[in-house]
Amino acid sequence: MTALRQMRWRDLWWLRGQVFATALVIACGIASFVATYGTWQALAQTQADYYRQYRFADLFAPVKRAPLSLRNKLEQVPGVAQVALRVNAEILLDDGNREVLTSARLVSLPPQQPALNGLYLRSGRWPEAGGQNEVLVSETFAKANGWRPGARIAVIMNGRREQLQVVGIALAPEFIYEVGTGALLPDAKRFGVMWMAYERLAPAVGMQGAFNEALFRLQRGANAADVIARLDILLAAYGGVGAYGRDDHPSHQFIRDEISQNRIHTTFVPAIFLSVAAFLLHVTLSRLISLQRGEIGLLKAFGYSASQIGRHYVLLALTMALLGTVPGIAIGAWLGEALTVIYNDYYHFPSLRYVLHPFNVLLALVIAGSAALFGALLPVRRAIALAPAEAMQPEPPPRFHAGPWERVAIVLSRTPVWRMTVRQLLRRRARTLFSLLAASTAMAILVLGGFGFDTLDAVMREQFDELNREQVTVQLREARGDNALSAFYRLPGVLQAEAFRQIPVRLQHGHHSKRLAVLAMSPTATLRVWRDEREQRLHVPQTGISLSQTLADQLAVKRGDTVTVTVLEGQRRQRELQVQQITEQWLGLGAYVSPETGQLLLGDGGTVSGAWLRVDEQAWPALSTTLRETPWLAASVRKADIKASMDAMLERSVEVATLINILFAGAIAFGVIYNNLRIALSERGRELASLRVLGFTRQEVLQILLAEQAVILLLAVPLGGLLGYGLCAWLSERLVTDAYRLPLVVNADTYGTAALVLLVAAALSTVVVAKRLAKMNVVDVLKTRE
């Protein structure tokens, strides 16, 4: 066996170029597997542990104001295991130097860990009721604003200036994803969470002896929908706006969607790479076994068994796979850590850490080994089947004859040089097809990567430049009458104000239901406009309701259908409304009615809960100060701020993703083209040498060698573009969450960049092979017989 082992190492060295190309592709596949699978595990496991350890509630019931004495009744609702009551308040920070409006959610705390929705205390201590306004601040909020325990924060609470004293830094399972009202992505500079002792917070916001949010843990096997229905009846009198489960909890929704998307990545991407690697191994090993026919025959003649020879080549394939797997695991672990850093930007866990489990290493080895075995299967079978006497004969020359494809070759090519190329491609149809498929996949991966950028760009452009035309959105603490509009006009610098009313509702159609806020707004509004799928401007209908496409899909309704609208506050009316329009919008779920319909739903109560403002930019500093100091305002959002922070966030993650994408797809393209060129050089060395003798220049011979790959590449660009577009279409259909939908937008420069990456990868492999060709000794090649 020692001789065979030596032979194996010699072969690996001799094939080092192809070994490298194959190992590169395997390394990419394994790296993406190790990174995504590990990250997925980390996310899923950390989330589960965090929820369990810190008692994340099963149900959430916001109310306007209810007495603490309601606890008993709540605990007696069938299915409820545990209840926690608390106060939430939105406050504005009052730091004169701030350019941006920063709001915070203050959450009340009992003297020790709450029974539900516990806190992880990163540093400092628990706030006490006596003395000052002591608070815990969420970690990201504190980091973004530079607060440590001991810091003082000036705020406006219920219209009064107050000083908060930071005593600790904390995290909570309900704020893994921390996003403020009206914002679409987390932005810790402008929104964050703080916790304060109930005894301090409740009186400060007029909630002494009361609560405005109840949290519930359910008994095992309890029916959440039943419990919600009972709670809604019970809490209606206290201004309940409808209880909801984890599935409607914004932080949980985001993290759940992210985890399930990650699950797709853990299988999809590695599978592509490993199939390409199997193909490369197959081609390389096939050629090696052709070249080593004589040696195989000789070994068999010496008495080596078929299984020893099979083992030899299988081990060769496994070694090649291992050479890619080891760095792949290392790169994967590194990548996994990098990905986790990005996730930590979005999601806040006490510790989301990427851990390379020994089991995952084993799994990676098994997967890479399987790919190698799969690739080695056919060539090794051929080696085993070779009869020794036959094996020592030279392999018969490639047989070209006028087969059914010959007409194609003649039609496609006029000159002998092109005919050589076309016939080679047609003779090795399976190899040609798979090479084409692999190169197209590389192209498709690049298009898909570019799509990520293009689609988000389109979403942002549409949302911020075309649909949202306001500069500032303000929310009232409590809904008011129509006269609120004149109050908005009295704010400094306001040029135009358009009022809206958010109505918390539950929409129902058949067995589908969704809880959200319907927006009642004027059909003639100009600061917010809606469009249909043909980009035609839509006006909110006088009667009936307008739904966004995503919402319509979730409720399984189309235009003309009727939905049941249950208002979750006030008189809690129920109305049937006809769906008049479907709007095309990419961000968020939307339902819109006219103010008249809104009135119909609400019965009484204020008609204005906020407004969109167009303002004089010059007056912004004055306006910003006024907004902070106005007690009847709950929150204000400046569009430019949101847009800037979204841009920054997306850019960071998109940049990393794009780079990885280019490297990985480039590796596939390089691997396939380089391998093909090397095989062609080996198979056709004699032919190319005779061309040199006939007086063809080195460049001409190189062109002939490259022509096949050029054809594959030229076909791969449009085919891969198409495939990529198809994948984007599939993804844009599939990646629909409540927060966003992705429009199918692929810019021309995405295709251009993808084609360019493919060309660069091809050029690199060409350079390597051209060097090889230059070293080819014409005379030596011709002296040997095939």
Next chain:
Amino acid sequence: MLEGKWRGRVASIVAAVVAGNGQPVLRMQGVRKVYQAGEVEVVALRDIDLECRAGEFIVILGASGSGKSTLLHLLGGLDTPSAGSIFYLDHNLTAATEAELTRFRREHVGFVFQFYNLVPSLTALENVALVTDVAPSPLDAKESLRRVGLADRITHFPAQLSGGEQQRVAIARAIAKRPDVLLCDEPTGALDYATGKTVLQVLADINRELNTLTIVITHNAAVAAMADRVIRLSSGRIVSDTRNERRASVEELAW
């Protein structure tokens, strides 16, 4: 570049040959070729002086390892000598660049090898067309195949032809550019007796009809009888260089 000048020279040579005054087409002066084989130097050729004239049919005889293939490669511009000079007409091939040597082969030299070296993915006609497409004033590809007696096999691929037929395609491909010199390395080495003789007949015909300087290397001494001139090589040296009184016809050869 060289082409214009060379073409003029060729015209004058052709004129001279017709007048019975063959001028040297290829000339070697003090040529020595040393190969580095591992750590040992192998002297393949030493002190070779040789003149080959237009229209001559030369057979170079020698045992294997005598240096005859090396000699042929040097004459055909496939290799360069370690010392000495090689001239094509009055052009020093020893001083030529790689690109110039390629051009020399492309325009003036036809090669025929023992193992044919046809392009397997091209038909007989296309193999010839490969050369006629790039040569400056080639024969018609079909005409070339007709000359070697393969007019009816032009659409066949190499795998569909016998060894003798493949070698004749190789000859047709070599002569299609109207080379000034046709270099044949063991052209009958892989062929049976009858087929070998057919191929030799084709070479003799070409030499006579196109007046191409033809150099055949072989270890088959019987072939020597059909040559104008016979050169024997041994251990890298020319040991004899004789002229035949009469060129035997191919039918007369026997081995």
